[in-house]
Amino acid sequence: xxxxxxxxxxxxxxIFLFVASYFVGTYREKAHLKSIVEREKRLLSLPxxxxxxxxxxxxxxxxxxxxxxxxxxxxxxxxxASLASVFGMRISVAEAMMDRARREAVLRMKxxxxxxxxxxxxxxxGLKIGERKKITGIEAMACGTAVYYSK
Amino acid sequence: MNFEPRYCEKNVNVQxxxxxxxxxxxxxxxxxxxxxxxxxxxYTAEKIAERLPPKFEAxxxxxxTSKFGHSDFPRTQKYLQKxxxxxxxxxxxxxxxxxxxxxxxxxxxxxxxxxxxxIVVFKGLVSKLKNENEVAIxxxxxxxxxxxxxxxxxxxxGLVLVSIMTVLGVSGDLPGFISPSVxxxxxxxxxxxxxxxxxYAMDLFVRTYGHSGGTVEVFKVLAAQEQGGRRPELLSTxxxxxxxxxxxxxYLKLKKYPNGSILPLPKPGVLPFPNDQTVKAQ
Numbered sequence: 444x445x446x447x448x449x450x451x452x453x454x455x456x457x458i459f460l461f462v463a464s465y466f467v468g469t470y471r472e473k474a475h476l477k478s479i480v481e482r483e484k485r486l487l488s489l490p491x492x493x494x495x496x497x498x499x500x501x502x503x504x505x506x507x508x509x510x511x512x513x514x515x516x517x518x519x520x521x522x523x524a525s526l527a528s529v530f531g532m533r534i535s536v537a538e539a540m541m542d543r544a545r546r547e548a549v550l551r552m553k554x555x556x557x558x559x560x561x562x563x564x565x566x567x568x569g570l571k572i573g574e575r576k577k578i579t580g581i582e583a584m585a586c587g588t589a590v591y592y593s594k
Numbered sequence: 595m596n597f598e599p600r601y602c603e604k605n606v607n608v609q610x611x612x613x614x615x616x617x618x619x620x621x622x623x624x625x626x627x628x629x630x631x632x633x634x635x636x637y638t639a640e641k642i643a644e645r646l647p648p649k650f651e652a653x654x655x656x657x658x659t660s661k662f663g664h665s666d667f668p669r670t671q672k673y674l675q676k677x678x679x680x681x682x683x684x685x686x687x688x689x690x691x692x693x694x695x696x697x698x699x700x701x702x703x704x705x706x707x708x709x710x711x712x713i714v715v716f717k718g719l720v721s722k723l724k725n726e727n728e729v730a731i732x733x734x735x736x737x738x739x740x741x742x743x744x745x746x747x748x749x750x751x752g753l754v755l756v757s758i759m760t761v762l763g764v765s766g767d768l769p770g771f772i773s774p775s776v777x778x779x780x781x782x783x784x785x786x787x788x789x790x791x792x793x794y795a796m797d798l799f800v801r802t803y804g805h806s807g808g809t810v811e812v813f814k815v816l817a818a819q820e821q822g823g824r825r826p827e828l829l830s831t832x833x834x835x836x837x838x839x840x841x842x843x844x845y846l847k848l849k850k851y852p853n854g855s856i857l858p859l860p861k862p863g864v865l866p867f868p869n870d871q872t873v874k875a876q
Contacts, residue, residue: 465614487599523613526620530627535610542607561597 510551516578544583556589643746655710727808738794805854
């Protein structure tokens with residue numbers, strides 16, 4: 444009976460963490476996505492392009508702009524990701540996380556380029572933080588050249 | 595070249611936002627695959643183990659046997675060994691092992707057939723036994739497992755289960771409330787084997803002692819023991835004791851085995867269990 448209670452306590456802790464991290468994680472993800480969509484619409488008029496050359500107009504100023512973000516992988520996502528990795532299936536929890544991170548990084552980059560006419564030669568990178576198979580978090584970084592044309 | 599701002603509402607990079615659905619789907623996949631592997635490997639291991647030559651089995655068992663070098667209860671063990679030897683000498687169809695009985699100092703009411711003829715009887719069971727007939731039927735039941743090679747079947751399946759758990763990274767024991775459900779599948783098999791061992795034990799007892807007196811009583815002792823923490827039948831390895839008593843009684847009637855006298859335990863008190871260490875100290 445004592446063993447049973449100890450097991451229950453031991454495993455109950457992880458099960459509770461799993462369930463709690465699912466609800467908290469889902470809530471946070473939804474809130475973040477909502478804010479991303481809103482800001483993306485607001486910053487739509489500033490193009491972020493992979494083109495390397497500016498338009499044929501006099502350029503007043505260029506500048507390196509960069510935005511980066513780190514998002515933590517919660518316990519629920521880690522468990523689901525490790526399950527998916529057993530079969531080589533699509534890890535949709537990680538897809539959602541990476542997508543959020545990349546979009547957030549681009550947004551931060553755009554927010555950095557105040558008053559620019561365009562951001563050129565944009566590069567986006569992502570990397571995993573955490574030892575071995577563990578996903579403690581992911582980082583996404585976007586950088587490019589902000590171009591200000593002469594008025 | 596003109597830049598036209600346009601917002602795409604559809605996100606092609608994330609196919610599904612139902613993470614919980616994903617979790618359920620993956621878990622079912624995993625359980626399904628593990629189950630299939632367990633069935634296939636378990637079946638194979640069982641078949642291999644059944645055909646394991648006794649010599650090879652003895653070699654494997656070396657590691658187990660070495661742990662039982664000395665005994666805490668030499669007098670009781672000697673007595674049990676004597677009963678076991680007389681059973682073995684009149685038994686049929688037993689693999690050629692040097693059969694030994696070992697008493698382990700734990701309050702579990704159970705006995706186990708380990709590879710290469712090592713029978714472990716726990717102190718909890720020994721202290722419950724009241725006469726030689728009961729001692730003999732318990733030992734004969736374990737001999738029945740050797741005759742049917744049951745001890746190896748369990749070994750093969752257990753090995754597969756442990757291997758799968760290791761591969762999945764589940765180290766150590768499964769928690770108490772999960773492991774019964776993992777094993778439930780095996781238990782039906784297991785119960786059939788226990789019944790077969792019971793019948794073998796009855797035949798062997800009659801062959802050795804010439805009657806069947808006092809044999810069913812030991813299961814009543816076990817039944818009384820179970821009253822405390824009863825488990826549902828599906829979750830227990832040994833068949834439901836009441837059902838077991840009934841089927842054994844039927845078997846006795848069917849075979850028309852005569853009833854006979856009950857042999858007392860040797861005096862002074864090898865059983866029920868005096869502590870050999872305190873006796874020595876006196």
